[in-house]
Amino acid sequence: xxxxxxxxxxxxxxxxxxxxxxxxxxxxxxxxxxxxxxxxxxxxxxxxxxxxxxxxxxxxxxxxxxxxxxxxxxxxxxxxxxxxxxxxxxxxxxxxxxxxxxxxxxxxxxxxxxxxxxxxxxxxxxxxxxxxxxxxxxxxxxxxxxxxxxxxxxxxxxxxxxxxxxxxxxxxxxxxxxxxxxxxxxxxxxxxxxxxxxxxxxxxxxxxxxxxxxxxxxxxxxxxxxxxxxxxxxxxxxxxxxxxxxxxxxxxxxxxxxxxxxxxxxxxxxxxxxxxxxxxxxxxxxxxxxxxxxxxxxxxxxxxxxxxxxxxxxxxxxxxxxxxxxxxxxxxxxxxxxxxxxx
Amino acid sequence: xxxxxxxxxxxxxxxxxxxxxxxxxxxxxxxxxxxxxxxxxxxxxxxxxxxxxxxxxxxxxxxxxxxxxxxxxxxxxxxxxxxxxxxxxxxxxxxxxxxxxxxxxxxxxxxxxxxxxxxxxxxxxxxxxxxxxxxxxxxxxxxxxxxxxxxxxxxxxxxxxxxxxxxxxxxxxxxxxxxxxxxxxxxxxxxxxxxxxxxxxxxxxxxxxxxxxxxxxxxxxxxxxxxxxxxxxxxxxxxxxxxxxxxxxxxxxxxxxxxxxxxxxxxxxxxxxxxxxxxxxxxxxxxxxxxxxxxxxxxxxxxxxxxxxxxxxxxxxxxxxxxxxxxxxxxxxxxxxxxxxxx
Numbered sequence: 001x002x003x004x005x006x007x008x009x010x011x012x013x014x015x016x017x018x019x020x021x022x023x024x025x026x027x028x029x030x031x032x033x034x035x036x037x038x039x040x041x042x043x044x045x046x047x048x049x050x051x052x053x054x055x056x057x058x059x060x061x062x063x064x065x066x067x068x069x070x071x072x073x074x075x076x077x078x079x080x081x082x083x084x085x086x087x088x089x090x091x092x093x094x095x096x097x098x099x100x101x102x103x104x105x106x107x108x109x110x111x112x113x114x115x116x117x118x119x120x121x122x123x124x125x126x127x128x129x130x131x132x133x134x135x136x137x138x139x140x141x142x143x144x145x146x147x148x149x150x151x152x153x154x155x156x157x158x159x160x161x162x163x164x165x166x167x168x169x170x171x172x173x174x175x176x177x178x179x180x181x182x183x184x185x186x187x188x189x190x191x192x193x194x195x196x197x198x199x200x201x202x203x204x205x206x207x208x209x210x211x212x213x214x215x216x217x218x219x220x221x222x223x224x225x226x227x228x229x230x231x232x233x234x235x236x237x238x239x240x241x242x243x244x245x246x247x248x249x250x251x252x253x254x255x256x257x258x259x260x261x262x263x264x265x266x267x268x269x270x271x272x273x274x275x276x277x278x279x280x281x282x283x284x285x286x287x288x289x290x291x292x293x294x295x296x297x298x299x300x301x302x303x304x305x306x307x308x309x310x311x312x313x314x315x316x317x318x319x320x321x322x323x324x325x326x327x328x329x330x331x332x333x334x335x336x337x338x339x340x341x342x343x
Numbered sequence: 344x345x346x347x348x349x350x351x352x353x354x355x356x357x358x359x360x361x362x363x364x365x366x367x368x369x370x371x372x373x374x375x376x377x378x379x380x381x382x383x384x385x386x387x388x389x390x391x392x393x394x395x396x397x398x399x400x401x402x403x404x405x406x407x408x409x410x411x412x413x414x415x416x417x418x419x420x421x422x423x424x425x426x427x428x429x430x431x432x433x434x435x436x437x438x439x440x441x442x443x444x445x446x447x448x449x450x451x452x453x454x455x456x457x458x459x460x461x462x463x464x465x466x467x468x469x470x471x472x473x474x475x476x477x478x479x480x481x482x483x484x485x486x487x488x489x490x491x492x493x494x495x496x497x498x499x500x501x502x503x504x505x506x507x508x509x510x511x512x513x514x515x516x517x518x519x520x521x522x523x524x525x526x527x528x529x530x531x532x533x534x535x536x537x538x539x540x541x542x543x544x545x546x547x548x549x550x551x552x553x554x555x556x557x558x559x560x561x562x563x564x565x566x567x568x569x570x571x572x573x574x575x576x577x578x579x580x581x582x583x584x585x586x587x588x589x590x591x592x593x594x595x596x597x598x599x600x601x602x603x604x605x606x607x608x609x610x611x612x613x614x615x616x617x618x619x620x621x622x623x624x625x626x627x628x629x630x631x632x633x634x635x636x637x638x639x640x641x642x643x644x645x646x647x648x649x650x651x652x653x654x655x656x657x658x659x660x661x662x663x664x665x666x667x668x669x670x671x672x673x674x675x676x677x678x679x680x681x682x683x684x685x686x
Contacts, residue, residue: 021655025514028514029514032514033513033514152511158655158656159656159659160507160511160512160659163510163511164503164507164511166510166511167506167509167510167511167681168495168503168506168507168509168510168511168677168681169503169677170376170676170677170680170681170684171368171371171372171375171376171676171677171680172673265608265635292608292635292640292641293641293643294641295638295641295662297635297640297641298635298636298637298638298640298641300636303658307662307664312364312501312669312670312672312673312676313501313502313663313666313670313673314664314665314666314667314670315646315662315663315664315665316502316503316661316662316663316664317660317661317662317663317664318659318660318661318662319638319650319658319659319660319661319662320656320658320659320660321650321657321658321659321660322657322658323656323657324657326655327655327656327657329655330515330655330656333513333514333655334511334512334513334514337513337514338510338511338513341513
């Protein structure tokens with residue numbers, strides 16, 4: 001039985017759900033995939049850090065952080081002051097990077113992932129920043145280190161998107177894609193259909209934990225644009241930053257526009273599009289009125305959707321309904337299993 | 344460069360599209376996947392058979408069959424009288440079984456696939472019969488022969504369904520699924536929404552090549568039921584025959600029912616369902632009125648859809664739009680590449 005020692009950088013909702021999922025699936029990992037896991041380190045920006053080579057109890061760590069206390073008390077050895085030094089001295093096999101996304105630079109996640117690979121770890125993240133800003137570098141480094149850089153949860157949580165093109169869809173030529181990739185704007189537009197004002201809908205989306213205190217990353221289309229950039233970079237092999245995406249958010253959508261669409265059995269959605277035209281890639285994020293005859297129409301609440309146009313499958317769509325932290329955590333688990341079993 | 348010698352059992356639309364796709368993707372197979380292919384044998388029930396170890400030209404074979412002529416003239420060596428003997432003496436590496444589906448027994452496809460495996464070939468099929476009637480036997484035989492039995496195209500053409508659960512979705516518990524899996528009934532119900540009578544819609548679906556001369560396999564729900572049985576057998580690990588599925592076709596759907604649904608912004612679809620309840624699996628194929636808020640509503644024409652309910656992804660749906668023979672052929676090609684690269 002192989003033992004995989006894990007360190008978690010960041011311990012927010014997703015990392016906590018992941019640590020619980022690891023416990024819940026532990027017996028299956030051992031019997032079906034031939035390895036066990038121990039979380040030996042957790043590093044956070046605001047809740048301290050812990051290192052314990054014999055394993056950290058996930059529930060104890062969650063209880064401490066939920067109570068606003070530091071993780072330090074779980075350490076059984078001195079913890080380096082910096083996350084960098086913690087990674088370097090941890091002797092872990094797999095690093096999970098779940099710090100908040102930085103749309104502009106992808107840092108400090110890129111630095112953590114690079115160091116993890118340099119130390120011989122597989123590195124896994126749900127963070128779009130490193131995918132957009134360092135995909136080539138980290139993928140090449142992983143290859144030269146005979147390790148993996150995986151990030152299934154970076155787009156559409158745990159729904160299989162990147163792994164679909166690594167495995168089940170060989171020798172396919174992707175010509176473009178379109179989708180509804182930002183949950184928060186989709187949720188806001190749905191509330192507006194129920195008669196809520198734009199401002200009230202934004203407040204409600206903050207209250208349920210979808211939108212951030214500063215909601216502009218969602219409503220101005222930045223989150224959608226970085227997802228377009230991530231899909232273009234990895235699946236279309238066309239490096240792209242969020243700034244290069246033609247981007248319009250949903251601030252211009254009025255109650256009147258919502259009503260007018262409803263009267264025609266249509267809905268406003270923040271639609272993402274990418275299309276190869278010659279050797280150019282045209283990418284766009286903008287509100288569109290979609291008809292009931294398209295899958296876009298039925299993607300409501302926090303659900304999301306992407307469809308790929310390829311040379312051999314005219315339209316292949318993936319729907320993800322009702323995601324939660326466990327959905328994202330599952331993407332991290334799938335990456336872990338695939339890193340271990342495919343070396 | 345590995346060379347893979349291929350024999351094709353059956354040379355209908357799908358096999359012809361596959362042989363063209365092999366030609367079109369040949370350079371990619373060689374540069375990206377490190378192998379080349381030669382079709383060294385084609386066996387048909389009504390168009391003769393050919394064996395040529397140095398390779399058969401796909402376009403020449405298609406031209407002969409399209410002109411109603413026998414393939415025999417393409418042979419460069421004596422061809423055994425029976426398909427069984429042809430398989431046995433072919434010395435091929437990969438066998439593709441594309442004979443017509445036999446819902447009741449899966450024969451003679453099962454016999455061809457079994458023999459192929461016994462002769463040390465990887466075996467690949469788009470035929471649902473062997474999946475439903477011999478999945479366990481052929482999978483175990485493949486394992487003991489260190490070969491593969493793959494059948495991605497058996498459900499939803501080339502859309503990745505079975506390979507999704509082999510690769511991208513490890514350690515997942517599938518609780519059930521639902522979908523629109525039969526194109527012909529979906530096409531017929533769509534024509535009825537445009538005002539056509541049931542009988543006229545059936546005739547039209549025959550005219551465009553979707554329904555068979557005897558349309559009962561589609562309109563009585565047998566095709567949908569065998570797809571439910573295939574998904575249950577492979578993905579839920581619950582062996583099931585089409586006869587065990589609670590099955591109602593679309594003969595009872597009247598023009599009045601179609602109109603009444605339309606007035607409520609709903610549509611009739613032949614919906615497939617499977618649900619674990621305790622240690623039982625409840626399966627059903629029946630017409631349902633679906634709302635515009637569900638992905639089912641937007642699955643029109645010959646498109647299809649399946650969504651899986653699992654322990655970690657509340658809803659994961661796959662949409663396949665506008666399939667054609669190349670779509671199914673692509674599933675065969677993906678199986679071939681995955682058989683070669685994962686051994």
